[in-house]
Amino acid sequence: xxxxxxxxxxxxxxxxxxxxxxxxxxxxxxxxxxxxxxxxxxxxxxxxxxxxxxxxxxxxxxxxxxxxxxxxxxxxxxxxxxxxxxxxxxxxxxxxxxxxxxxxxxxxxxxxxxxxxxxxxxxxxxxxxxxxxxxxxxxxxxxxxxxxxxxxxxxxxxxxxxxxxxxxxxxxxxxxxxxxxxxxxxxxxxxxxxxxxxxxxxxxxxxxxxxxxxxxxxxxxxxxxxxxxxxxxxxxxxxxxxxxxxxxxx
Numbered sequence: 022x023x024x025x026x027x028x029x030x031x032x033x034x035x036x037x038x039x040x041x042x043x044x045x046x047x048x049x050x051x052x053x054x055x056x057x058x059x060x061x062x063x064x065x066x067x068x069x070x071x072x073x074x075x076x077x078x079x080x081x082x083x084x085x086x087x088x089x090x091x092x093x094x095x096x097x098x099x100x101x102x103x104x105x106x107x108x109x110x111x112x113x114x115x116x117x118x119x120x121x122x123x124x125x126x127x128x129x130x131x132x133x134x135x136x137x138x139x140x141x142x143x144x145x146x147x148x149x150x151x152x153x154x155x156x157x158x159x160x161x162x163x164x165x166x167x168x169x170x171x172x173x174x175x176x177x178x179x180x181x182x183x184x185x186x187x188x189x190x191x192x193x194x195x196x197x198x199x200x201x202x203x204x205x206x207x208x209x210x211x212x213x214x215x216x217x218x219x220x221x222x223x224x225x226x227x228x229x230x231x232x233x234x235x236x237x238x239x240x241x242x243x244x245x246x247x248x249x250x251x252x253x254x255x256x257x258x259x260x261x262x263x264x265x266x267x268x269x270x271x
Contacts, residue, residue: 027051037161037193039130042076042102054080061086061112068255070262071105072098079105085115085144092118094250096259097131098266106134111144119148120246122259123160124266126190132161137177139168145176151243153263155186163195164209170201177206183213184242186235236264 027043028035028051035043059065063086071077077099085091089112095105109117123131131154137146152160160183168175183192196209216238224234243263250256 034134034163036195037130037132037159037163038104039076039102042130045076046078050078053078054082057081057083057091059083059085059089059091059115062088064090064092066092066250066252067094068250068252068259069093069095069105070098070259071095071103072100072262072266073103074100076102077104079103081106082108082110083117084110085112085117087112088114090116090118092249094120094247094255094259095122095133096262097121097123097133098125098263099129099131100125100127101129103129103131104134105132107136109135109137109146111137111139111141111146113141114143115141116144117146118249119146119150120249121148121150121162122153122243122246122263123150123162124153124243124263126154126156126158126187126266128157130159130161132159132163134162135164137164137166139166139172139175139177141169142172143174144172146178147249148179149246149249150179150181151246152181152183152192153186153239153243154183154190154192157189159190160192162193163197165197166199166207166209168198168200168202168205168207172202173204175202175205175207177208179209180245181209181211182242182245184239185213185215236267239267240264
């Protein structure tokens with residue numbers, strides 16, 4: 022029986038993790054996966070809110086069948102180290118949609134790690150991730166897209182944006198593309214910045230209280246992550262869960 026070892030910050034996929042938190046997990050935790058298979062022609066949509074007070078690993082492996090569609094939307098607002106890891110295998114003509122938000126203060130590290138295997142032709146994927154942090158918190162995104170040699174007509178995109186609300190908070194992005202096919206569309210973008218002071222001034226000049234203005238600006242910032250979610254009730258639930266993390270901090 023192979024002994025399970027704890028990952029360390031030397032492992033590329035764990036380089037931004039909280040080393041102290043990793044030591045609090047039992048070794049078996051790192052081999053616990055939830056397997057999901059979306060059969061050919063079907064559609065799966067799942068929405069998750071991670072907001073626990075203890076360290077959490079949420080690991081999913083998703084196989085998306087031919088012409089099938091898998092959609093995953095996640096709010097990561099854990100008060101301790103919280104990691105959502107997703108491994109996706111796309112069959113011919115399949116699509117994967119991911120929208121994620123990491124948000125919170127304190128000293129917690131919250132992260133998304135995605136690995137997408139475009140191993141067949143005509144598959145598409147879109148990932149939109151937003152990070153909002155303050156205090157001494159950290160928001161991470163590590164996203165890898167692999168396009169096999171025969172996976173022609175692949176169309177894959179990643180979009181990450183981080184918003185730092187206070188000095189001391191941080192965010193990290195590590196997008197990766199490994200492409201062996203020549204007839205593909207693959208793109209990624211990453212941007213990190215602070216709140217738009219001009220927009221805050223504009224809103225204050227029109228009588229909007231500072232607390233309300235900040236929530237409106239944060240809401241607008243994270244909304245992109247849930248635009249592709251067709252269920253308006255679920256979209257609102259995720260938005261409310263994300264904004265609840267703001268509390269009275271701001």
